[in-house]
Amino acid sequence: xxxxxxxxxxxxxxxxxxxxxxxxxxxxxxxxxxxxxxxxxxxxxxxxxxxxxxxxxxxxxxxxxxxxxxxxxxxxxxxxxxxxxxxxxxxxxxxxxxxxxxxxxxxxxxxxxxxxxxxxxxxxxxxxxxxxxxxxxxxxxxxxxxxxxxxxxxxxxxxxxxxxxxxxxxxxxxxxxxxxxxxxxxxxxxxxxxxxxxxxxxxxxxxxxxxxxxxxxxxxxxxxxxxxxxxxxxxxxxxxxxxxxxxxxxxxxxxxxxxxxxxxxxxxxxxxxxxxxxxxxxxxxxxxxxxxxxxxxxxxxxxxxxxxxxxxxxxxxxxxxxxxxxxxxxxxxxxxxxxxxxxxxxxxxxxxxxxxxxxxxxxxxxxxxxxxxxxxxxxxxxxxxxxxxxxxxxxxxxxxxxxxxxxxxxxxxxxxxxxxxxxxxxxxxxxxxxxxxxxxxxxxxxxxxxxxxxxxxxxxxxxxxxxxxxxxxxxxx
Numbered sequence: 468x469x470x471x472x473x474x475x476x477x478x479x480x481x482x483x484x485x486x487x488x489x490x491x492x493x494x495x496x497x498x499x500x501x502x503x504x505x506x507x508x509x510x511x512x513x514x515x516x517x518x519x520x521x522x523x524x525x526x527x528x529x530x531x532x533x534x535x536x537x538x539x540x541x542x543x544x545x546x547x548x549x550x551x552x553x554x555x556x557x558x559x560x561x562x563x564x565x566x567x568x569x570x571x572x573x574x575x576x577x578x579x580x581x582x583x584x585x586x587x588x589x590x591x592x593x594x595x596x597x598x599x600x601x602x603x604x605x606x607x608x609x610x611x612x613x614x615x616x617x618x619x620x621x622x623x624x625x626x627x628x629x630x631x632x633x634x635x636x637x638x639x640x641x642x643x644x645x646x647x648x649x650x651x652x653x654x655x656x657x658x659x660x661x662x663x664x665x666x667x668x669x670x671x672x673x674x675x676x677x678x679x680x681x682x683x684x685x686x687x688x689x690x691x692x693x694x695x696x697x698x699x700x701x702x703x704x705x706x707x708x709x710x711x712x713x714x715x716x717x718x719x720x721x722x723x724x725x726x727x728x729x730x731x732x733x734x735x736x737x738x739x740x741x742x743x744x745x746x747x748x749x750x751x752x753x754x755x756x757x758x759x760x761x762x763x764x765x766x767x768x769x770x771x772x773x774x775x776x777x778x779x780x781x782x783x784x785x786x787x788x789x790x791x792x793x794x795x796x797x798x799x800x801x802x803x804x805x806x807x808x809x810x811x812x813x814x815x816x817x818x819x820x821x822x823x824x825x826x827x828x829x830x831x832x833x834x835x836x837x838x839x840x841x842x843x844x845x846x847x848x849x850x851x852x853x854x855x856x857x858x859x860x861x862x863x864x865x866x867x868x869x870x871x872x873x874x875x876x877x878x879x880x881x882x883x884x885x886x887x888x889x890x891x892x893x894x895x896x897x898x899x900x901x902x903x904x905x906x907x908x909x910x911x912x913x914x915x916x917x918x919x920x921x922x923x924x925x926x927x928x929x930x931x932x933x934x935x936x937x938x939x940x941x942x943x944x
Contacts, residue, residue: 548588551595554860556581556850557620558601559631564608565733565760569839570633572791573655574603576840577630579829580847590851592858599851602626608732610640617644617652627860628653628850630843634732634759635659635704642667651862653850655843657786657808659708663918663931663940668869669888670846671839672809673916674712676893678755681784681807682713684895684908685753686722689805691782695725697744699766700757702729709757709786715922730758735765741773744781751780759787767800777803789837790903798902809891810841810878811904822877835902836877845876849883870934880913886931888916 558577560570581599584590590597602624604616613632620626621644629645630653632638638654645652645666657672686692696717700706706729714724726747728740744754754775758766763785775781783804790812793801812823812835822844823836849872854860857868873882882890890913896904919926919941932938 548585548598549596550589550598553598553600554590555600555602555624555626557624557626557629557631558603559606559613559616559620559629560603560633561608561637562603562605566606566608566633566637568760569787570606572840573633573843575830576826576836576843577601577847579826580844582829583825584847584851590854592854592860604631606631606637610634610636613637614640614644617641617650618648621645621648621650627651627862627865630655630846630850632656633839635708638667639704649862651866653846655846656839657842659705659712660918660920661708661923661926663886663888663933665866665887665933665940667887668846668849668866668883669916669918670842670849672891672893673888673918674709674920675917676809676891676914677807678709678713678786679716679922680893680908680910681786681805681895682716682755683720684807685755685782685784685805686717686720688908689753689782689784690777691751691753691780693722694750694752694780695723695748696753696755697725697747698727698755698757699740699744700729701759701762702731706757706759710755712920712922713755715924719922725752730762732760732762735762737762737766737769741766741769741775744770744775745773748781752782754781754783756783756785757787758785763788763792764796767796767804771800788898789839790835791837791840793898793902794833794835798898798900801898802900804898805895806898806904807893807895808838808904809893810836810838810876811894811896811906812836813896813903813906814878814894816877816879818875818879819877838878841877845874845881845889848876849874853883866933882913884916885934886916886918887933888918889913890915 558574560573561567562571581601585598588596589599602620604620606613606616617629620629628651632641632654633656635658641652642664646664649666651666651668653668653670655670657677658669660673698710698713700710710727717724726743728743730737730740785804785806788801788806789808822841826836827834849869852872852874853865853869856872857864859865869883870885871883873880879892884890892913893910894906895908896906899905918931919929921927928944929941930944931940932942
């Protein structure tokens with residue numbers, strides 16, 4: 468039997484309908500994740516659940532029910548190739564709870580990458596072609612659950628790799644599991660840095676690839692250049708650490724932070740924060756926004772009602788607002804504000820256009836692609852390349868082979884560096900009326916990642932290098 472659940476699609480809701488396991492011969496059920504009706508029919512039902520059941524065709528089952536159950540399978544994107552064997556990987560994101568609105572789309576993207584790889588012949592090891600299958604686990608927006616599901620994937624399912632996480636809180640909960648078991652987690656989201664594990668591969672941006680160039684741009688080149696900053700974020704590791712770095716950077720630039728406030732994840736009572744912004748920035752200024760999840764819906768709608776808008780001299784730079792968020796919140800609430808990413812859908816290259824077109828063809832014309840999805844997509848392909856380079860699924864061999872691998876990603880070329888992070892291009896964009904980013908600034912090629920921040924005094928002067936046993940996690944430059 469297949470169980471279905473109503474879970475949030477960004478800031479609407481959708482019916483999460485996994486596909487039956489098998490060779491792709493069975494017809495796909497209606498997928499409300501791709502339905503343009505989902506936002507209209509289910510808007511506001513952030514956590515409702517729906518119990519349905521149908522018999523899977525083609526043999527095999529997959530489940531996605533509340534409480535964090537498992538789904539497993541592989542979708543066929545093209546006529547099935549011939550394989551000698553199979554390899555099963557783990558996918559671990561929140562399909563329920565506060566973060567489902569962000570993380571469910573990563574599951575879609577990772578499945579798409581797997582389907583593409585399978586359609587092209589799978590992964591080749593020792594002359595054998597392996598079909599990639601997957602087990603999907605629900606982290607349920609609960610950090611201890613991420614740790615428990617990681618243990619299950621490693622010990623019970625014995626997967627060679629897990630693609631998972633979003634928040635730094637989930638990553639921090641998972642980290643000791645992967646280190647204690649010498650397993651390997653691929654983590655796809657921009658984050659605060661200040662970490663460099665031999666058991667994690669970070670495909671999202673480090674601060675010098677997102678928040679630092681964003682802060683510099685807003686202070687020196689934005690319409691609010693030279694004006695004071697207010698920092699607002701969700702109350703967990705990433706926003707607090709990121710803002711600590713921002714304060715140090717602004718101090719070095721001669722800028723001023725006049726306020727800082729945080730909201731617990733899941734809490735959308737933004738009115739008190741907005742009142743503080745109005746008081747601290749009576750004449751306009753820059754707002755650095757590290758809110759996550761459904762908090763952004765309330766925030767942007769209410770700041771507009773409060774007159775905190777670009778035409779009044781207020782400019783928000785967000786680190787978690789990408790194209791899908793814009794689509795869901797509404798560009799009328801976001802036009803004129805800013806974002807900083809490595810990938811933006813408006814990148815005018817064949818690779819970027821193909822990525823967007825393929826995703827829309829698979830999941831619906833109303834769907835968007837954005838930086839976190841591109842990062843998730845990249846990590847699946849980079850794992851495949853490292854497996855084939857090492858000619859093994861063994862964690863240690865794959866880990867060693869991974870460093871130095873290059874990939875022509877939708878954003879442009881990326882390369883795995885010795886600190887287990889990616890060199891990536893940095894882009895600053897302003898949100899337009901059509902829900903996209905007008906790219907205002909782009910680095911001249913990929914920027915090398917800094918795992919240890921060079922503004923924060925406790926980490927300044929340190930780096931990470933896993934290719935040298937004498938250096939490792941943290942060494943003095």
